[in-house]
Amino acid sequence: MITSRAFADKTYCVLGLARSGMATVEALLASGARVTAWDRRPEPCEQLAGRVTIADPMEIALEGFDALVVSPGVPLNTHPLVPRARAAGLPVIGDIELFAQARADLPEHKVVGITGTNGKSTTTALVHHLFESAGVPTEMGGNIGLPIMAQEPLSAGGVYVLELSSYQIDLTFSLACEAAALINITPDHLDRYEGFAAYAASKARLLAMQEAEQFAVFGCADEPTLAVQRAEQVRRAPGRAVCADLAALSSKQTDWPSLQGPHNLQNAAIAAALVAELGLTEEQIAKGLASFAGLPHRMERIGTYNDVLWVNDSKATNPASTAPALAAFPRIHWICGGLPKDDNLDDCLPYLGNVAAAYTFGEAGEMFTRLLGSHVPVEPCEMLCEAVRRACDKAVAGEVVLLSPACASFDQFRDYEARGDAFRELVRELCAGAETGSDEA
DSSP states (O other): OOOGGGGGOEEEEOOOOOHHHHHHHHHHHHTOEEEEEEESSSSHHHHHHHEEEOOOOSOHHHHHOOOEEOOOOSSSTTTTTHHHHHTTTTEOOOOOHHHHHHHSSSSSSSEEEHHHHSSSHHHHHHHHHHHHHTTEEEEEEESSSSSSGGSSOOOEEEEEEEEOOOHHHHHHHHOSSSSSEEEOSSSSSSGSSHHHHHHHHHHHHHTTTTTSSEEEOOTTTEEEHHHHHHHHHHHHHHTTTEEEEEEEHHHHHGGGOOOSSHHHHHHHHHHHHHHHTTTOOHHHHHHHHHHHHTTTTBEEEEEEEETEEEEETTTSSHHHHHHHHHTSSSEEEEESSHHHSOOTTTGGGGGGGGGGEEEESSTTHHHHHHHTTTTEEEEEEESHHHHHHHHHHHHHHTOEEEOOOBBBSSSTSHHHHHHHHHHHHHHHHHHHHOOOOOOOO
């Protein structure tokens, strides 16, 4: 785990004992700190009994603590503990801030920070893969992989690659990344903010924490991101706050099977700029982009059956994140539906020319059928399994069947991962038996 002399003999209150919270407690204890911890679930409290003080921070005096460390899941705008902490003069931080404070005790290293509404996980995993394939010691963490405080410190010359949500940035104040990226900003999580402007400002803070000479790259396809890029450009030297150069890579995208679609071209351009800043060569970048396998549930190529490619994009939980997937292929059988976040599919409409047929399911099924019916052939299906069966019957060689739901999963599935896992199994059960093509999975 990551430890630091900066925490020794200090007193912390940790709220939330899921993976990152438990990792935080262990790192603080190993660093010589005193810890009070709390979770509404009894099990993690029982695991820590005898090693920390178990107490609800809503019921104890907060004076005397050095910081309140909370899970990113704690809503800062509504949780009653936040004004109590502020009244006591207690900083409210997260595990990423602890990592930032611990950096001085780590072997010489660099940090890449990546944020944005969509594409964070793919870009983070891609940057990590590019470094790893080039032989650079690297770990990824933050909103992906193991909690950062639970990871072993890298050897000298290593690079930590962090995916950072707005919630994590809200709890971070001193992380100056050697290279950082803002991919995009579109409306999301607005229940946690006063409005879209406040959400955008949260994302922008990752860049504001950097020093003026440090490097930042932006996906400048949307106006809010472009506005942040322009503001950062003012305070930095030339070439230190740049828009990703998509044109330089667009002719090479056919060489990257797991990075298709305009969104992945942007992700790749951002990743390439980040790793080039930290020393990778063009040859190393080209090899890494070609060998990247992608992430589960994010444009995941399940396999090819009867010369039909099946793609799992279950992570696309809103129309804005589905739109780039629809732009990625010319003949798509689109499986969509679930628990809707919007009452429209406006972001997807420009790409319906690529859709051979749509198969709607779940709570959004009736609405999506109505919205799509005047544009493409639609087959209403109550359940995902029915949609997969019908798409298997209708798709022909050279076409793509794409699960990109444009909805949350909670009407029929625990989360988007469970939905994607179910889709993968259904495809193999219903379509693989009559296969005459080749399985790519």
